[in-house]
Every structure is written in structure tokens, then in C-alpha cells.
Amino acid sequence: MGLGLAALTKIASAPIIDKFGLRKQFETLVQSGTRTGFKAAGAATRSFKKIQGHNKPARLTPAPAKDLFDLEPDEEQSLIAETVQEFAAEQLRPAAVDADAKLAPPADLLERSAELGLSAVGIPESLGGIGTERSAVTNVLVTEALAHGDMGLAISVLAPSAVSTALTLWGDEDQQATYLPAFAGENVPAAALALQEHVALGDPLKPSTTAKRTPKGYQLTGVKSLVPRAAQAELFIISANLDGSPALFLVESSTSGLSVEAEPAMGLRSAATGKVHLDQVDVPVTALLGEGKLDVFTDLVRLSRLAWAALAAGTGKAVLDYVIPYVNERTAFGEPISHRQAVAFSVADIGIELESIRLTTLRAAARAEQGKPFAREAALARKLATDKGMLIGNAGVQLLGGHGYTKEHPVERWYRDLRSIGVMEGAVLV
Incomplete structure (x- = not known):
């Protein structure tokens, strides 16, 4: 099996899995991947069998309430985020240039990403998944980590889980029984919101x-x-x-x-x-x-906008991580251009705006996770991600000068991707 399964195996052996009672869920996913691998199947070959007569829909239990707004992810969230970050760095980032040119993600990449179990984690165990709790904050961290590799490929990876998440949250018992087992299986179907x-x-x-x-x-x-x-x-x-x-x-x-x-x-x-x-x-x-129901639709739109804000944060972090070594290594008049005050201030502005996007998005997700109203926070996160995301993308191009306008460096692609934040609706969900 590929990197994702290896990462899950690493997680399953970690001592904190026992601490948080997650041993059973992770072992189930690892064993399933080892036993069967992945099968190639096209959209034309799958047939969803309509199922009726189930008693009630399955839902994930909300994450435990917290008294304080903790700015740090817990141990479990940190471990998940680190695993996804490794996958994004090793699989998404290297594939991004060719995928952008070919207007499509590589098929084998999508198969490898399925090994991360992003859909299965959000599906209750009774329907074949490994989910026990629903955490919008964890989903934000995963989305951000994937976008650090490449936003377009992150959306390709996350699109099926947006559909499975919607079915878990709002699907009735027959809809869940008809569709969710496929999303929890070895060959996750392509799907889109x-x-x-x-x-x-x-x-x-x-x-x-x-x-x-x-x-x-x-x-x-x-x-x-x-x-x-x-x-x-x-x-x-x-x-x-x-x-x-x-x-x-x-x-x-x-x-x-x-x-x-x-x-x-x-x-x-x-x-x-x-x-x-x-x-x-x-x-x-x-x-x-x-x-x-109208409240179902409005919640879906808000959770989708939080996902887009998380994508902006991940891509913005990619810009920051790229321009810092560039301005430190690029010299002009015998010294690094980072010694120029205008350059240093521009880099600092990227860091400041990036933190504003991240913290507002996490606050909105935390309120959503705890069942509190989050309409205001979701609107703020979208506004910040739209405006400041473009500022970050533009600053990244400007800091590289003429190089920023060429495909030799990824900042021009990140600029183009960040422009989508204020335009797009749907597609992804936290």
C-alpha cells in the first residue's frame, strides 16, 4: 500500500491512540486497506442500490464541549494534521505543476489519497465507516494541511468527503444506507457538491x-x-x-x-x-x-465557506513558507533583499493576515462544532479569506519580482487559486 496507509499504520501504533480510545477505528481502516487494496472502477460501472426501510439515520456524536477557546489543537488533532501535511508535501506538491498543465489530477494520486480515509472518518461505524465524533475544527485543520500542498488537488481529494459529510449530517436512513457504504469502502466514488x-x-x-x-x-x-x-x-x-x-x-x-x-x-x-x-x-x-429545510441549506453553505477559508489559509501558508527563504537568499547591492524594510514589512503583512484568517476560521469551526450559532463568524472568515487571501497572493508575486510572474515558481499558481475564494460556493465542506 501507499503512503497514506503507511501513515495510518504509524498512527495506529502511537500511544496516544489508546489514550483517546481510537485504537479500534484506526486498526479497522488499516486492516481493510491491507486486505483488499484498491480497485479501479469508472463512473459508468457503479450502480447505487436503493435501500429502504431502515429505522433512523446514523449521526456522529458532537465533539466534547470545551470551556475555553483553545488556540492549540489537541494531541489527536495535531497527529492527524501532521500526517496529512506529510501526504500533501510528498504527494500533492510534486504533482501540482503537471496537474495544473493537464487540467486534471493524476488518477493514481486520487487512489493514494483515498488511503487516508478522509471519507471513512466522517461516516458512522454502523454504516461501515470509522467515525465516532464529528469535529469541524479537525476538518478545518485537514483542509488547511492539504491546501498547503496544492489547493486544486486538495479540492479533488476533498470533494467526495463533502458529499459523504452532507449525507452523514442530513441524510435520512434510506439515503445513508444507499450511498454511504460506498464512501466507506475501498473504492470511494467520485462525487461533488x-x-x-x-x-x-x-x-x-x-x-x-x-x-x-x-x-x-x-x-x-x-x-x-x-x-x-x-x-x-x-x-x-x-x-x-x-x-x-x-x-x-x-x-x-x-x-x-x-x-x-x-x-x-x-x-x-x-x-x-x-x-x-x-x-x-x-x-x-x-x-x-x-x-x-432552509436551516439545513444555510448550515451547508456556511460550513462550505469555512472549508474555503481553510483552503485560503493553507495556500497562504504555502506562499509565506516560499517567500521567506527566497527573500533571504536573493541578493541585491550586496545584501539579501529581506534587509530592505519594504520587503520585510510585506512579508510581515502576509504573516499577520494569514493568522487573522486562521484564527477566525477556527473560531467559527469551534462554534459550529459545539452547536452554537456561527453565522457571523462564518461570514467574517469568508470576508477575510477573500480579501486577505488575495493580498497574500499578490504580495507573494510582488516579492519575487519578475520571477513571480513566471511558471518557474509556484506563487503565480497560488495567486490564481486564491482568487477563487471569493467566487466559489460548495464543492468542499468541513
Whole structure:
């Protein structure tokens, strides 16, 4: 097996696993990976068998409440974050240049990333996963660590877990029994959370895609934009306007009337973004996710925006880690350019803005994790990530001078990726 499984084996042998009672979950995942490996399967070969008659949906228990806002992750979170950071450094970062040029992530990379068990950790044990608690803070740390490798590839890796997380949080018992076992298995299906639309000043709470009631269910019509790995996805969660209110629908890629076309963008090119066309797509009554409740939809949008803020923090950290050695090693007039006050102040500004994004995002995630209102904090995190993320990307390019504009250095790619933060909705979830 690959790096991810080796990392999980390392985790399973760590003494703190016993301390936190996680031995059973990690051994289950390691044994599963060792026993079966991974099987290649395309979107056209999988068939989700509809299951009905289960008593009640399975949910992960909330993480234990904390009296104080602790700025440091606990031991378990630190171990998980370090493992993901190693994976991002060894697997995502080296693959980023080719993936950006080819407009697609390498297939073998996605198989290796599945070994990390990102989807299985968020799925209850009763449905084949290894999850026992839901922690939005841990998910933020994982998202940030992956983005430090490459934002586009991080989105490709995280897209399926966004769908499985939504099913765990809001799916009914039949929806969970139908879809979640596949996400907890050896061959995780490609899937995508599709909220984004080509609408000027678009509001995710007012989707232009429509859902019309029919005798057998619903009929969806519209177009979703910048959907990660759209061509490979086997399952979509689609937002649509139902009776004047936003709602979420589970739509399989094989459904009649659904088609996909490539849609490369300025940034996130390694995420293989595409358009999803819905031409009078008929889905059953059971396709409605979260019973069409508005509070479910608003929570999903806010948790998605926190994920984008975490992506901005991870990419911003990559910029900072790259420019510091550059300005210390690059000389002008006989001394490093970091000795110039303007250069030093610019680097300091990157560090300051990066911390503001991280702390605001973690505070919002902590409130979400504890079941407290987090709408204000999520809005602040998105605003900071949008504005200051662009400042960080721009400063990174400027500090490298003419080199910052060339593909010889990764800062131009990070600048393009950071521009997506204020534009994108959906795709990822914490």
C-alpha cells in the first residue's frame, strides 16, 4: 500500500491512540486497506442500490464541549494534521505543476489519497465507516494541511468527503444506507457538491436552477458551474429552487438529462472543473436531502465557506513558507533583499493576515462544532479569506519580482487559486 496507509499504520501504533480510545477505528481502516487494496472502477460501472426501510439515520456524536477557546489543537488533532501535511508535501506538491498543465489530477494520486480515509472518518461505524465524533475544527485543520500542498488537488481529494459529510449530517436512513457504504469502502466514488452557478452577483440561497414537483418526485432544470471532477463524478448534490426556497437533491450521474462539459478556469485547474447541465432531470421523492429545510441549506453553505477559508489559509501558508527563504537568499547591492524594510514589512503583512484568517476560521469551526450559532463568524472568515487571501497572493508575486510572474515558481499558481475564494460556493465542506 501507499503512503497514506503507511501513515495510518504509524498512527495506529502511537500511544496516544489508546489514550483517546481510537485504537479500534484506526486498526479497522488499516486492516481493510491491507486486505483488499484498491480497485479501479469508472463512473459508468457503479450502480447505487436503493435501500429502504431502515429505522433512523446514523449521526456522529458532537465533539466534547470545551470551556475555553483553545488556540492549540489537541494531541489527536495535531497527529492527524501532521500526517496529512506529510501526504500533501510528498504527494500533492510534486504533482501540482503537471496537474495544473493537464487540467486534471493524476488518477493514481486520487487512489493514494483515498488511503487516508478522509471519507471513512466522517461516516458512522454502523454504516461501515470509522467515525465516532464529528469535529469541524479537525476538518478545518485537514483542509488547511492539504491546501498547503496544492489547493486544486486538495479540492479533488476533498470533494467526495463533502458529499459523504452532507449525507452523514442530513441524510435520512434510506439515503445513508444507499450511498454511504460506498464512501466507506475501498473504492470511494467520485462525487461533488454542486452549488456554483454562472450568475452575476449570485446568491447561493437563491439558486437559478429550479426543481418542479412531479407525480413521482421532482424535475430539475439548470446549469451548475465549476464543479470539481465533474466528468468523473458518480453522484452529485445539486442545489435548486423548490417552491421559492433553496433545497438539495441527490442526483446520480447516470440520470437521464444530466450531462457534463469541461470548464477550465483561471485557477483550480488541477481540480478538473466542469459544468453540469440539468435538462428536465427527473429524480424520485427520496432524492430530496435534509427534507428541504432552509436551516439545513444555510448550515451547508456556511460550513462550505469555512472549508474555503481553510483552503485560503493553507495556500497562504504555502506562499509565506516560499517567500521567506527566497527573500533571504536573493541578493541585491550586496545584501539579501529581506534587509530592505519594504520587503520585510510585506512579508510581515502576509504573516499577520494569514493568522487573522486562521484564527477566525477556527473560531467559527469551534462554534459550529459545539452547536452554537456561527453565522457571523462564518461570514467574517469568508470576508477575510477573500480579501486577505488575495493580498497574500499578490504580495507573494510582488516579492519575487519578475520571477513571480513566471511558471518557474509556484506563487503565480497560488495567486490564481486564491482568487477563487471569493467566487466559489460548495464543492468542499468541513
